[in-house]
Amino acid sequence: MRKRKKPTEDRGLLKLIPLGGLNEVGKNITALEYQNDIMLIDCGMSFPGDEMYGIDIVLPDFSYLVKNRDKLKGMILTHGHEDHIGGIPYLLKEIDLPVYGTRLTLGLVENKLKEHNIKGRLKTISAGDEVRIGCFRIETIRTTHSIADSVCLAVETPVGTIFHTGDFKIDYTPVDGEPINFQRLAEIGRKGVLLMLADSTNAERQGYTASEKKVGTVLENIFRDSNDRILIATFSSNVHRVQRIIDTAVMFGRKVAVSGRSMLNVLSLAVELGYTKIPAGTLVDVNRIKNIPGRELVIITTGSQGEPMSALARMASNEHRTVQIRSGDKVILSSSPVPGNEKTVSNIVNKLFEKGADVIYSDIADIHVSGHASVEELKLMHSLIKPKYFMPVHGEYRHLHQSAVIAEEMGMPKANIFILKNGQVLNLDKNEISISKTEVPAGPVLVDGLGVGDVGNIVLRDRKLLSESGLIIVVAAIEKSSGEIISGPDIISRGFVYVRENEDLIESTRMTVEKRLEKCRENGVRDWGALKNAVRDELREFIYAKTRREPVILPIFIEV
Numbered sequence: 001m002r003k004r005k006k007p008t009e010d011r012g013l014l015k016l017i018p019l020g021g022l023n024e025v026g027k028n029i030t031a032l033e034y035q036n037d038i039m040l041i042d043c044g045m046s047f048p049g050d051e052m053y054g055i056d057i058v059l060p061d062f063s064y065l066v067k068n069r070d071k072l073k074g075m076i077l078t079h080g081h082e083d084h085i086g087g088i089p090y091l092l093k094e095i096d097l098p099v100y101g102t103r104l105t106l107g108l109v110e111n112k113l114k115e116h117n118i119k120g121r122l123k124t125i126s127a128g129d130e131v132r133i134g135c136f137r138i139e140t141i142r143t144t145h146s147i148a149d150s151v152c153l154a155v156e157t158p159v160g161t162i163f164h165t166g167d168f169k170i171d172y173t174p175v176d177g178e179p180i181n182f183q184r185l186a187e188i189g190r191k192g193v194l195l196m197l198a199d200s201t202n203a204e205r206q207g208y209t210a211s212e213k214k215v216g217t218v219l220e221n222i223f224r225d226s227n228d229r230i231l232i233a234t235f236s237s238n239v240h241r242v243q244r245i246i247d248t249a250v251m252f253g254r255k256v257a258v259s260g261r262s263m264l265n266v267l268s269l270a271v272e273l274g275y276t277k278i279p280a281g282t283l284v285d286v287n288r289i290k291n292i293p294g295r296e297l298v299i300i301t302t303g304s305q306g307e308p309m310s311a312l313a314r315m316a317s318n319e320h321r322t323v324q325i326r327s328g329d330k331v332i333l334s335s336s337p338v339p340g341n342e343k344t345v346s347n348i349v350n351k352l353f354e355k356g357a358d359v360i361y362s363d364i365a366d367i368h369v370s371g372h373a374s375v376e377e378l379k380l381m382h383s384l385i386k387p388k389y390f391m392p393v394h395g396e397y398r399h400l401h402q403s404a405v406i407a408e409e410m411g412m413p414k415a416n417i418f419i420l421k422n423g424q425v426l427n428l429d430k431n432e433i434s435i436s437k438t439e440v441p442a443g444p445v446l447v448d449g450l451g452v453g454d455v456g457n458i459v460l461r462d463r464k465l466l467s468e469s470g471l472i473i474v475v476a477a478i479e480k481s482s483g484e485i486i487s488g489p490d491i492i493s494r495g496f497v498y499v500r501e502n503e504d505l506i507e508s509t510r511m512t513v514e515k516r517l518e519k520c521r522e523n524g525v526r527d528w529g530a531l532k533n534a535v536r537d538e539l540r541e542f543i544y545a546k547t548r549r550e551p552v553i554l555p556i557f558i559e560v
């Protein structure tokens, strides 16, 4: 047994702290800490779950970083998806630190910062560049994913190299012709990698993830068979896919109109940075499409996930200003539903069919390919990088588990594989690796409107109760000394029953309260809290007996 050195225990140890991205697909952020230096890899956000009533977005907990702000030397980004950059404005509001990323990634970050009125110290790098953040030396290596300009990271630390795949798949025929840099990956592997963190999103999928090129072929076939309007919904950040749609449109002599705020934003950024090329005369204003024959037009839109406020959703429910779905339209949903979105997507598909459109979605044609590595690609990554230790990241627990199984199949001892939870700390030195007994705060921080983190479990529980059973408010004015009711009690309800059709119930509720207050007066109960509890208990039983419902009951007594 080694002797534990107390105060200097941390000396020479590298701490790897995932603050988000484990047991979830979203809010990816990982901290690396060595002595007086901390660097961050990505800083994402996630979307609220069904139980998070009224929440707009979910952020990682930054409190550990704020506490150690003096150590924080910088952040490097793997790519520009929301689950990797969405939290940046919120972190920069707390801590000013340099942010390194490739051109498209930082372009997307800059758009975000502008919305929040933040400047930010953004440092543009290219794949292949090296960056120093504190004592860390980071090499970026080009990779392929569903957004251009993605990189993997090889972080040289004082205890060894940590390799982070970022989000990746292995696309031999990427749309921009810039494949993953295998040679460099193999060299890094040969030099020796202590620990690899790998994108495990598709670790359950056998074989290889198809190339983005495949979507192009399917698109061409659809265009060839269509002689009316084509509408295509896809992720705005997938600039390769959008480019492919534009190319196909040009090939078939169609003009392109664009609808949806994020689609317009990302497209103009991608054009400005040179990632997307649109031949002159191709683009038309979506407000001026009236006179263009259907067979000469493609409309690219947001809303492939069924988002209720998106352009496609508005078209499907006749609320779009300029585009109405009509019989003959071909609508392509070029994405597959993110887990949890199946129902909203299905709603849109139903509405579109009802309007007479011909809808093509992932269940009936290959109009989408994933951006994440399947089993065989993960194996290839393992055999190139040959890490000593492995930590699956970017996935729900089942994905992390399957990713660990793959590592084992590749010959890695089980003891060398670490499945962590957000907030756990992995301690590494040259010879040893272990999960620390102490954890750092890493729960979800909820954003509602302008409030960051002010909605917690108690507020959410109330929202859940209110949404399930509604609210009854009891109002009465009572003379404190005698306990006499001066006015009321009045019953106000929201979301409980429709009052006009339930006047009897409301009246008997009122009488129950009145009786109870009388009884309290007779028994000399004058304490406000006791009075409220008595009324609440009585009413809860009464309402439950009558309706089998349990609304939130809120007594308000006014002292006169």
Ligand SMILES: [Zn+2]
Pocket (backbone or CB within 6 Å): 079, 081, 145, 167, 371
């Ligand atoms: Zn991604």
Ligand SMILES: [Zn+2]
Pocket (backbone or CB within 6 Å): 028, 081, 083, 084, 167, 394
């Ligand atoms: Zn991601």
